[in-house]
Structures are given as structure tokens and as C-alpha cells.
Amino acid sequence: MEPIRTYLAMGGYAAFVWPAYAVAALILIAFAIDSWRRVKRATAALRRLDGQDAAPIGAAGRPRRSAAPDLPDRSLPQDRSAQS
Amino acid sequence: MHRFANPGRFLRLADRLQPWLVLATVIAFAAGLYYALFHSPADYQQGETVRIMYIHVPAAWLALFAYCTIAFASACALIWRHPLADVAAEAASPLGAGFTLIALVSGSLWGRPMWGTYWVWDARLTSFLLLFFLYLGHMALAQAFDDRQRGRRAAAILALVGAINVPIIKYSVDWWNTLHQPASIMRMDGPSIDPSMLVPLLLMAVAFQLFFFTALLARMKAELLSARLRTAMFNRLRSGAAGRAG
Secondary structure (H helix, E strand, O other): OHHHHHHHHHHHOHHHHHHHHHHHHHHHHHHHHHHHHHHHHHHHHHHHHHHOOOOOOOOOOOOOOOOOOOOOOOOOOOHHHHHO | OHHHOOHHHHHHHHHHHHHHHHHHHHHHHHHHHHHHHOOOOOEOOOEHHHHHHHHHHHHHHHHHHHHHHHHHHHHHHHHHOOOOHHHHHHHHHHHHHHHHHHHHHHHHHHHHHHHOOOOOOOHHHHHHHHHHHHHHHHHHHHOOOOOHHHHHHHHHHHHHHHOOHHHHHHHHHHHOOOOOOOOOOOOOOOOOOOHHHHHHHHHHHHHHHHHHHHHHHHHHHHHHHHHHHHHHHHHHHHHHHHHHHO
């Protein structure tokens, strides 16, 4: 037990070393979980929409006025068509 | 860049990369933490607090890297209207803020035993705190308008203006008398740090970098899928209305 206790004491700086690692771990793990959840939520919502013919309107999301980024963007130079 | 302008293609690429990125991130963190916490010596001056450096320095690098990513993406969004650039900037912003917070907190926890204070208003620390506020402003501005596109445009302009802070942070330790020490890795004459400490530092830097890319890709993917969902909902609403009218 003694070597473990010595190690955890961090030469008397335990109160600074471990909180620093804890804060970093907390923030990174929170981001990992949040990012993963966002993907899951969006994937599930899309699947639900695909699976239903008449979705309960307004339940899954609000339509936005702005152009969605996955619409084809006409302002982009079309590399392929320029070549052909 | 335009090859990945198609969100569908980007999503397929992200799906293929994701498992490998997650795996690489976990391995890099395992190796980095092993070296940082077990397989590296205590510093002859700093003692065991030198281990704080293995998260502080990578977090600070990534805080700057994420900001450069946002500034670059914002330029692409404003100049070429690249459809993924806004999504990338918005996804990177909270991650960058997180890295900045880690760097600030870990630095302050190192400063207390080594400098005798949690905080000083020296040029490096102050400009880094400003970076944190720039991130918060960027996130708030992107969400501040009902019209998403307008919010993103305003955020992109803020990101570009704020980019002036990046060289200020980098060179603050040379331009002003700071309590913060000058660079010891990114130097013209090579790193001035012992290999036994350079290895854990670089491993942790790789781990942080991989984490950033993995999380960025996931958040961009989630946003693109949500956008697709919004479009589908909108189309359904519209066709439903047309059906009733006809």
C-alpha cells in the first residue's frame, strides 16, 4: 500500500496534479458523450421520419427558414460539369 | 476542398473514418497517460507538478488549433460559401472552448504551487482568457439569430476578427515580460526539453489532436443529419399542405 500512497501523494502536489487531470478528463468525457449522443439522436430521428408515412408534425423538429446545408449549393463551382 | 463540399460524400467519409479515429484516440490517450503519469521523471525544479504540463500544453495547443480551424473555415464560408465550412466552424467552437478551459484551469493549478498564485494578469494569461471569451462569443453569436445563416455569417466575421489574438497569444511571451515561460517546443533551435518528458508531451498532444478530429467529425455529422431532418420535415409540411389544398 505504501508505494501506492506515495505515488498518489505526487510529492506533496496531489492537490494540484489530480484536480488538473480530473478537470481535463471531465471536460473531454463530457464532450465525447455529448458528441456521440448528438449523432444518435439525429440518426434515430431521421430513421423515425423515414419509417412513418405521416409523421406527427411539429413533434420531431421545427422547420427552419434557412437553407439546409445538405441542399445542393448552386453557388459552388461544379468541378465535374465544368470538365465534361 | 470542394471534393468534400458534398455533404453526402462527407457523411460517407466520416462514417468510414469514425471507428478508426475512436480507436486511435483511445490508444493515444492510453499511451500518453501511461507515460505522463507513470513512465516519466519528476522535474528537478517543478517536482511532480511537471505532470500537469502533459495536459496543459496539449490543451493550449489544441485551443489555438481549434481557433485556427474556425478562422479558416469561416474564411471558406464567407469567400466561397463552402456548405460544410459553417458546419465545421460551429462544431469546432465548443470543443475549442473546452480545450481553452482545460488549459486555463490546469495552468492555474500549476501556477499556485510554482508561482505562488492561481492567476496573474500577464500578457499570455490575459490573451488566453480573451480566447476563451472569443469562443463563447462565437458560440452565442452563431445561435443569436432566428435565421441560422445570418448567425453563422456574423459568427464567421467575429472569428476572423478575433484571429488577431492567435499570434498575440503565441508571441506574448516574447513581446512582453510575462510570468509565463517562453516556448520550449516550438522553437527555431529545436525543443529544449529532455526526451523523457518530450515523449509523454507529444503522445498527449497526438491524443488531444485525435480527440478533436473525432469529436469534430461526430458533431458535424450530427448537424448535417439534423439539417437533413429539418429539410425532410419542411418538405413533408409543405406537401401535406399542398395535398389538403388540392
